[in-house]
Amino acid sequence: MDFRLSQDQTDLVRGVRELLAGRFGRDALRASVDSGALDRGLWKELGDAGFFALRLPEADGGVGLGLPEAVLVLEEAGRALLPGPLVATQRAAGTVPGAAEGLAVVTEVSSEGLIPWRDAADVVLGPAEGAVPMRSVDPLTPLHRVSGTLPAARPETVLLTAAEQVGTAAWCTDAAVAHARRREQFGRPIGAFQAVKHLCAGMLVRTELARAAVHAAAVTGDAAEIAGAKLLADDAAVANARDCLQVHGGMGFTWEADVHLHLKRAWVRAALVLPGARAAEEVAAAL
Amino acid sequence: MDLSYTGEEEEFRARLREWLAAELPGLPPRPDPLDWPGRRAYDCGWQRRLHDAGYGHVHWDASPTRRLIFLEETERAGAPYVGANFVGLLHAGPTIAAEGTEEQRARWLGPVLRGDEVWCQGFSEPDAGSDLAGLRTRAVRDGDAYVVTGQKIWTSHAEVADWCELLVRTDPEAPRHRGISWLALPMDAPGVTVRPLRTLAGSAEFAELFLDEVRVPVGNRVGEENDGWRVTMVTLSFERGTAFVGEVVACRRLLGELARAARENGRWDDPALRRRLGGLAAGFQALWRLIQRNVSEAQATGGVPGVGGSVFKLHYSHARQELYDAAAEVLGPDALDLGREWNLDRLSSLSYTIAAGTSQIQRNIVAERILGLPKGR
Numbered sequence: 001m002d003f004r005l006s007q008d009q010t011d012l013v014r015g016v017r018e019l020l021a022g023r024f025g026r027d028a029l030r031a032s033v034d035s036g037a038l039d040r041g042l043w044k045e046l047g048d049a050g051f052f053a054l055r056l057p058e059a060d061g062g063v064g065l066g067l068p069e070a071v072l073v074l075e076e077a078g079r080a081l082l083p084g085p086l087v088a089t090q091r092a093a094g095t096v097p098g099a100a101e102g103l104a105v106v107t108e109v110s111s112e113g114l115i116p117w118r119d120a121a122d123v124v125l126g127p128a129e130g131a132v133p134m135r136s137v138d139p140l141t142p143l144h145r146v147s148g149t150l151p152a153a154r155p156e157t158v159l160l161t162a163a164e165q166v167g168t169a170a171w172c173t174d175a176a177v178a179h180a181r182r183r184e185q186f187g188r189p190i191g192a193f194q195a196v197k198h199l200c201a202g203m204l205v206r207t208e209l210a211r212a213a214v215h216a217a218a219v220t221g222d223a224a225e226i227a228g229a230k231l232l233a234d235d236a237a238v239a240n241a242r243d244c245l246q247v248h249g250g251m252g253f254t255w256e257a258d259v260h261l262h263l264k265r266a267w268v269r270a271a272l273v274l275p276g277a278r279a280a281e282e283v284a285a286a287l
Numbered sequence: 288m289d290l291s292y293t294g295e296e297e298e299f300r301a302r303l304r305e306w307l308a309a310e311l312p313g314l315p316p317r318p319d320p321l322d323w324p325g326r327r328a329y330d331c332g333w334q335r336r337l338h339d340a341g342y343g344h345v346h347w348d349a350s351p352t353r354r355l356i357f358l359e360e361t362e363r364a365g366a367p368y369v370g371a372n373f374v375g376l377l378h379a380g381p382t383i384a385a386e387g388t389e390e391q392r393a394r395w396l397g398p399v400l401r402g403d404e405v406w407c408q409g410f411s412e413p414d415a416g417s418d419l420a421g422l423r424t425r426a427v428r429d430g431d432a433y434v435v436t437g438q439k440i441w442t443s444h445a446e447v448a449d450w451c452e453l454l455v456r457t458d459p460e461a462p463r464h465r466g467i468s469w470l471a472l473p474m475d476a477p478g479v480t481v482r483p484l485r486t487l488a489g490s491a492e493f494a495e496l497f498l499d500e501v502r503v504p505v506g507n508r509v510g511e512e513n514d515g516w517r518v519t520m521v522t523l524s525f526e527r528g529t530a531f532v533g534e535v536v537a538c539r540r541l542l543g544e545l546a547r548a549a550r551e552n553g554r555w556d557d558p559a560l561r562r563r564l565g566g567l568a569a570g571f572q573a574l575w576r577l578i579q580r581n582v583s584e585a586q587a588t589g590g591v592p593g594v595g596g597s598v599f600k601l602h603y604s605h606a607r608q609e610l611y612d613a614a615a616e617v618l619g620p621d622a623l624d625l626g627r628e629w630n631l632d633r634l635s636s637l638s639y640t641i642a643a644g645t646s647q648i649q650r651n652i653v654a655e656r657i658l659g660l661p662k663g664r
């Protein structure tokens with residue numbers, strides 16, 4: 001047993017983080033928020049880097065990696081707030097032409113009747129007839145809603161969404177800690193106050209717990225373990241975003257600070273597939 | 288991210304399982320929790336059996352992964368845990384092994400491994416709890432002995448201990464952390480008085496220790512004079528990620544029992560209860576994975592799990608308290624009956640966020656040592 005990341009996995013994480021920092025740094029993120037559009041050039045570059053073909057077998061022109069690697073990559077995407085139907089397009093690689101290469105944007109109807117990025121997508125998987133637009137809470141995830149018979153949540157989709165949540169949880173921890181060290185009040189950094197310090201410690205605990213759960217679920221592929229990982233990851237992302245906002249004070253309530261973007265995305269991912277009550281029921285059913 | 292065990296590890300597990308299956312039926316009945324001499328005899332008898340079967344040192348020599356397997360399997364089989372041997376096996380013993388002289392190791396380690404001698408831990412004082420370095424029990428050198436005077440408190444199973452690992456102040460002038468020494472105190476020495484303290488669970492798990500001019504031979508000092516703080520800290524992380532393995536296994540089993548009981552008594556129909564149990568199950572599953580990660584790190588680095596310990600304990604101690612609250616919900620009015628299972632455990636669990644570093648202190652550690660936030664009050 002060695003539950004640490006392998007050298008290859010560590011390199012993969014570093015590579016993806018560097019790619020996203022270079023290609024989708026803070027300026028690009030804010031430009032996307034302002035335009036509200038999906039950057040097809042970036043989508044293609046992600047395709048070229050193997051982002052969508054990650055789990056496609058090498059024989060089919062893919063990268064040939066497994067669910068654990070996909071989880072690591074999606075965690076980085078979550079940390080960077082990379083927009084677009086990433087999980088659906090990755091799923092479509094190998095079946096929908098152009099998906100693997102980043103030439104096609106593929107979205108899907110979620111088990112909860114939500115369709116992210118419908119208008120930007122080339123292909124919508126699932127029963128999308130009669131979809132009505134919503135005024136999405138997340139400026140970087142346009143949403144449609146459908147009712148009727150909905151597809152069951154696929155465990156892999158649930159897990160990869162949970163991985164994105166871990167990315168948000170980790171980003172929020174880092175951002176809160178950085179702010180707490182920099183910002184001074186009463187003549188010292190606010191991070192010297194226990195009330196602030198303990199919020200940050202709690203954020204790290206939630207992140208580490210959720211990350212261990214997501215990584216293990218990627219290794220075992222067990223449905224109940226995946227449901228549990230989603231439950232913990234949703235909680236880590238949402239609670240950490242709120243605490244991060246609190247640590248930022250008035251600045252945290254502004255449009256200018258990025259923390260609201262993480263909170264809103266975390267809400268979207270939490271509601272998109274296997275939301276809390278359902279996940280908890282699924283874990284309980286396995287007891 | 289590999290969760291599989293090697294062939295050798297699986298073999299170790301299989302042999303242990305076989306041994307447990309043969310050995311456990313021959314164990315005497317568990318003693319009453321209020322019967323301390325009985326508990327000592329039971330715990331020491333179990334350690335003796337482990338020793339004779341070649342598992343006596345498993346806490347000391349085995350790789351972190353084997354220790355994980357050992358603790359997992361013994362708990363699964365319903366075998367006893369270390370009990371009264373906790374300090375001897377998991378703290379004082381390893382401290383002596385790491386810092387003691389040849390002679391000291393020869394004198395003290397064998398009896399711990401054979402279950403012949405029991406140790407307790409005399410660190411906390413009435414005025415030095417979380418702030419342990421403020422301890423004031425004095426030891427004054429007089430020839431070949433220290434004369435020790437002071438008071439210790441919360442000393443677990445002091446009543447049945449033969450030895451106490453004692454932190455004393457040998458230099459009151461030095462900076463706080465540099466005037467402390469580590470002594471092995473014989474509990475039957477003249478001037479030692481033990482006064483049991485009754486816990487909120489009704490039993491006497493710990494005691495006050497009064498020390499009135501107790502003479503402790505200088506040869507009982509482990510490590511250099513005034514170096515006791517470092518000597519103690521060396522072994523605080525000794526468990527290398529495996530602390531609480533058995534407890535997490537036990538909690539996961541309890542969740543299964545709660546689900547069964549709730550299905551039988553109809554409370555399972557309440558979605559709020561089901562979801563509560565589901566949420567707890569997700570948390571304990573993740574704690575198990577966190578243990579596997581911490582053990583993997585300890586195994587690879589040969590050292591301290593570092594990040595893992597405090598992060599783990601923070602979530603675990605609170606989750607376990609919530610688990611017993613959920614048990615109370617399953618029991619309904621029977622939660623008020625101490626004759627029913629789980630209810631005494633619920634009371635005991637109230638100590639988990641206090642003992643071995645309170646949750647507030649753990650959060651300070653996480654924030655300052657892991658996240659690098661500034662020190663402050």
Ligand SMILES: Cc1cc2nc3c(=O)[nH]c(=O)nc-3n(C[C@H](O)[C@H](O)[C@H](O)COP(=O)(O)OP(=O)(O)OC[C@H]3O[C@@H](n4cnc5c(N)ncnc54)[C@H](O)[C@@H]3O)c2cc1C
Nearest residue numbers: 408409410411416417441442443638641642643644645647
């Ligand atoms: C069941 C049990 C068994 C024990 N067994 C032993 C044993 O065998 N040997 C031994 O030596 N000791 C033992 N202890 C003692 C234990 O280590 C101490 O209780 C613990 O370290 C806390 O110290 P205290 O009780 O003095 O509380 P205090 O330190 O007085 O703390 C009281 C409250 O103040 C908070 N607090 C204190 N300092 C800070 C700070 N800097 N920042 C924020 N909050 C703070 C604490 O979190 C706590 O909530 C045992 C305790 C228990 C409950």
